Amino acid sequence: MEKNTKHLPVQHIIGFLLSIVLTLLAVWAALGSDLPVKWIIIAIMVLAVIQAGIQLFMFMHMTESASGGGHVPWNMMFHGFVLAAIVVAGSLFTMSFGFTHDHDGDHSGHGSHQEEQQMHD
Numbered sequence: 001m002e003k004n005t006k007h008l009p010v011q012h013i014i015g016f017l018l019s020i021v022l023t024l025l026a027v028w029a030a031l032g033s034d035l036p037v038k039w040i041i042i043a044i045m046v047l048a049v050i051q052a053g054i055q056l057f058m059f060m061h062m063t064e065s066a067s068g069g070g071h072v073p074w075n076m077m078f079h080g081f082v083l084a085a086i087v088v089a090g091s092l093f094t095m096s097f098g099f100t101h102d103h104d105g106d107h108s109g110h111g112s113h114q115e116e117q118q119m120h121d
Contacts, residue, residue, distance in 0.1 A: 015058030022051045 029035065029043045
């Protein structure tokens, strides 16, 4: 008969707590710090890379023996990183150039006041 022992998943709890701490640090860097924008972006990127590493090794069992002797699926990881880079680059591009629907320079969404006056005259 197999022994059914319940044990606390310490590695998962540590990874979860580290992820929360890193997320709170990123929120503080964005909202509460007086750092220049350039350094805030760099800090958030570094924290994101650290958190991705924590996710891979503590939650996705990258180095456990049950995954085929610590076999890491490098091909899938590479494609995941490429996809993530495309999404991040596209998001930064869109946010940086601030595309709007303001095609004619009118910010109110209506015709100018002079055009309305001419129509009433």
